[in-house]
Amino acid sequence: MQSNPWALAGVVLVAALTFYLGHRSSRFAHSTHDFLVARRTVRSRRNAAAISGEYLSAASFLGVAGIVLKDGADALWFPIGFTAGYLALMLFVAAPLRRSGAYTLPDFLEARLGSTQLRKFSTAFVAFIGILYMVPQLQGAGLALTSIMPAPAWVGAVVVTCIVGFNVIAGGMRAITIVQAFQYWLKLFAIAAPTFVLCVVFFTGGAGGTAGSLGSVTPPMFQQETSVAIETDVVLEVGEPTPLRVSHQDDAELVWIPGNEYRVDAGATLIFPAGAAVPVVSGTPADNATWLRAGSGGTEGLLGTYSLIFATFLGTMGLPHVLVRFYTNPDGKAARRTTVHVLLLLGLFYLFPVMLGALSRMYVPELLVTGKTDAAVLLLPSAMLPGIAGQIIGAVTAAGAFAAFLSTSSGLLVSVAGVLSTDMLPGRVRDFRVATGLVALVPMLLAVFLRTEDLSLSIGMSFALAASTFCPLLVLGIWWRRLTWVGATAGMAVGGFLVLVALVSNIVSRYTGEWAPWFVEQPALITVPAAFLSTIVVSLGTKDRTPDDLNAVMLRLHAPDPLGFMRDRAVARFGRAEEKARMGRGRHRK
Amino acid sequence: MPDDDFYARVDGVRQPDPTLGRSVRRRAERAAVEPVPPEPESGQGAHRAGRQPAHAAEPEQQKVRRKRVVLADPRQESHTLRARVELEEQTSWGELLIKDLMKAQLRTGLLLALLVLLVLGAMPLAFYLVPTLSDLSVIGVPLPWLLLGIAPFPLLFGVGLWYNRLAERHERDFVDMIES
Numbered sequence: 001m002q003s004n005p006w007a008l009a010g011v012v013l014v015a016a017l018t019f020y021l022g023h024r025s026s027r028f029a030h031s032t033h034d035f036l037v038a039r040r041t042v043r044s045r046r047n048a049a050a051i052s053g054e055y056l057s058a059a060s061f062l063g064v065a066g067i068v069l070k071d072g073a074d075a076l077w078f079p080i081g082f083t084a085g086y087l088a089l090m091l092f093v094a095a096p097l098r099r100s101g102a103y104t105l106p107d108f109l110e111a112r113l114g115s116t117q118l119r120k121f122s123t124a125f126v127a128f129i130g131i132l133y134m135v136p137q138l139q140g141a142g143l144a145l146t147s148i149m150p151a152p153a154w155v156g157a158v159v160v161t162c163i164v165g166f167n168v169i170a171g172g173m174r175a176i177t178i179v180q181a182f183q184y185w186l187k188l189f190a191i192a193a194p195t196f197v198l199c200v201v202f203f204t205g206g207a208g209g210t211a212g213s214l215g216s217v218t219p220p221m222f223q224q225e226t227s228v229a230i231e232t233d234v235v236l237e238v239g240e241p242t243p244l245r246v247s248h249q250d251d252a253e254l255v256w257i258p259g260n261e262y263r264v265d266a267g268a269t270l271i272f273p274a275g276a277a278v279p280v281v282s283g284t285p286a287d288n289a290t291w292l293r294a295g296s297g298g299t300e301g302l303l304g305t306y307s308l309i310f311a312t313f314l315g316t317m318g319l320p321h322v323l324v325r326f327y328t329n330p331d332g333k334a335a336r337r338t339t340v341h342v343l344l345l346l347g348l349f350y351l352f353p354v355m356l357g358a359l360s361r362m363y364v365p366e367l368l369v370t371g372k373t374d375a376a377v378l379l380l381p382s383a384m385l386p387g388i389a390g391q392i393i394g395a396v397t398a399a400g401a402f403a404a405f406l407s408t409s410s411g412l413l414v415s416v417a418g419v420l421s422t423d424m425l426p427g428r429v430r431d432f433r434v435a436t437g438l439v440a441l442v443p444m445l446l447a448v449f450l451r452t453e454d455l456s457l458s459i460g461m462s463f464a465l466a467a468s469t470f471c472p473l474l475v476l477g478i479w480w481r482r483l484t485w486v487g488a489t490a491g492m493a494v495g496g497f498l499v500l501v502a503l504v505s506n507i508v509s510r511y512t513g514e515w516a517p518w519f520v521e522q523p524a525l526i527t528v529p530a531a532f533l534s535t536i537v538v539s540l541g542t543k544d545r546t547p548d549d550l551n552a553v554m555l556r557l558h559a560p561d562p563l564g565f566m567r568d569r570a571v572a573r574f575g576r577a578e579e580k581a582r583m584g585r586g587r588h589r590k
Numbered sequence: 591m592p593d594d595d596f597y598a599r600v601d602g603v604r605q606p607d608p609t610l611g612r613s614v615r616r617r618a619e620r621a622a623v624e625p626v627p628p629e630p631e632s633g634q635g636a637h638r639a640g641r642q643p644a645h646a647a648e649p650e651q652q653k654v655r656r657k658r659v660v661l662a663d664p665r666q667e668s669h670t671l672r673a674r675v676e677l678e679e680q681t682s683w684g685e686l687l688i689k690d691l692m693k694a695q696l697r698t699g700l701l702l703a704l705l706v707l708l709v710l711g712a713m714p715l716a717f718y719l720v721p722t723l724s725d726l727s728v729i730g731v732p733l734p735w736l737l738l739g740i741a742p743f744p745l746l747f748g749v750g751l752w753y754n755r756l757a758e759r760h761e762r763d764f765v766d767m768i769e770s
Contacts (some may be wrong), residue, residue, distance in 0.1 A: 077736035091699035293724035295717035305714045343750040347743030447758035560761035
């Protein structure tokens with residue numbers, strides 16, 4: 001990939017701004033209260049921007065366009081689900097969760113069910129989901145960096161970890177709130193402005209050669225002779241007979257026939273003559289007619305779609321970094337209002353990656369061959385607009401992508417570090433910093449050593465995991481009085497175990513010939529009902545374990561805010577922020 | 591609950607008992623709820639009794655204490671304070687109030703969720719059963735792309751806004767009821 005100095009400048013600018021904002025606002029962070037929940041004073045507008053900024057991860061900024069490019073109309077369910085998850089969160093969880101006064105998700109579970117075992121168990125799951133979610137962010141950062149400059153992929157992961165780690169260590173939640181709010185608007189700009197420009201270019205016909213109109217029935221075609229370097233093993237199929245040469249095999253002329261699958265190993269270079277149809281990664285629609293239609297996947301596709309809807313609708317409420325932002329609201333009413341704002345901000349954002357995905361099917365079809373469709377947003381501008389204009393627009397999208405990695409990983413880092421520091425360590429500011437350092441290392445190492453998968457797919461798996469572990473706990477814990485800690489533990493174990501089985505067999509199946517059925521790839525349709533059912537059955541079986549202070553907790557969760565029943569957990573443990581600030585050692589004064 | 595209709599209902603939420611704070615029986619009950627200072631011989635047992643208002647049938651020696659509390663109450667006690675105390679101390683009445691509020695909120699949430707699920711959940715099935723839908727197009731954009739790429743977002747935002755109104759109204763009603 002040729003290096004793009006503009007894009008590099010954009011990325012450096014974003015990184016520097018992030019660092020500066022975090023550094024500036026971290027001066028105001030002193031107490032644990034600041035570090036964990038930003039003193040619970042974030043207004044709903046800013047909080048909504050921060051939530052959206054943190055939620056729009058690499059999967060949204062790059063992955064949605066990539067999967068639209070690959071799968072077409074069926075991929076549109078990803079943005080719908082990502083947004084609708086907040087509606088479910090708002091309807092069932094937001095206000096009561098904030099009123100619980102908890103600091104972390106395990107804290108909430110302990111407050112509601114009064115069990116330290118359950119607390120430890122859920123701590124492990126929070127850490128696991130957080131890290132599982134963070135790895136694709138860091139890998140995405142590597143991907144973004146390699147597509148704008150000649151650097152190995154691990155550099156991106158390390159750079160993002162360092163910036164984020166420093167901000168979180170310096171100021172915790174207090175510092176990253178403003179960073180994330182800023183990054184939402186940055187991302188919106190970075191995806192909206194290029195979309196407008198590229199659409200104008202498209203409609204005025206000023207773009208370079210297209211791979212055929214989207215309305216035509218045929219597969220996309222290569223406009224001139226194109227060579228595509230394959231970097232990881234792929235299995236390809238074609239929509240119509242395709243002549244090509246493979247550099248590996250003595251440059252012999254081959255013709256690929258529809259209906260067959262062709263395995264290409266890493267390191268090969270495929271050379272297509274002008275007018276050849278573009279092969280696609282096996283299992284995705286080859287021709288534009290299928291790509292345009294919704295529901296082209298048959299019965300399995302239908303079930304897979306429903307499973308995806310299940311996972312994303314219910315998974316959002318179990319994601320630790322989403323929940324931790326809700327504790328920063330001043331009260332339950334503000335939490336609800338924040339969510340309404342979030343629905344607006346997300347809906348606005350998701351219009352754009354879809355359009356970019358459609359455009360990239362016409363202009364960067366070679367991504368369909370390599371399977372690296374996540375790079376579509378980064379490569380599309382220079383493919384449509386050769387020269388400096390394309391480079392500048394590419395710089396804007398690259399900067400936005402980098403903002404996505406930074407904000408999501410900082411949110412995840414804060415949530416996981418908060419959980420670990422209050423559960424494993426005494427929970428002082430220093431412990432929070434230690435936990436941050438430790439937590440940051442693990443996903444960085446994983447991102448460097450694991451192989452890259454599609455961003456949206458691995459994200460889909462963490463949604464499924466969150467939906468089948470924490471979603472039943474939160475929903476039943478808030479609305480069902482008979483939940484016991486035994487039932488909650490059982491449900492979490494069942495849901496988590498099933499998803500992990502699916503995850504492992506999916507990986508095994510990828511290496512041993514794709515034998516897995518649809519529910520292994522998208523297991524939520526089975527695992528979520530299983531988790532709910534086992535929670536309910538075991539709770540009913542252990543009726544005598546309902547906590548003694550059930551009524552008081554329910555009152556606290558559901559009584560409207562003006563009545564003043566809300567009590568913040570752990571105020572006794574950490575002290576009030578104001579008192580801390582007053583009584584703190586003198587050197588904090590500035 | 592057999593004596594459900596003892597309380598007036600507004601919007602499905604129970605109003606406070608109109609005789610609240612006046613009836614002698616209720617007064618006595620409330621006084622029994624007052625946290626009892628721990629007895630010297632069995633500290634934790636007394637604490638338990640203080641948290642569980644249902645155990646109103648206490649031995650005789652408590653009656654003396656009850657009278658003292660009643661006398662200490664201000665002559666003109668406001669309903670607000672009374673209702674709050676009932677809520678906080680979780681008498682059976684306070685518990686019922688909260689249960690009603692929960693029911694109202696949960697019902698609203700479930701109805702709206704069902705609405706969204708029906709609208710969105712019908713779409714994959716519709717495209718699966720009637721494949722010709724995919725061939726239609728409005729102003730040059732194929733129908734599935736309009737229905738899936740754009741339409742759900744205003745729908746979700748609208749439902750969110752609606753729920754926010756309903757939930758805040760329920761809460762306001764509840765607070766008005768307590769404070770009136």
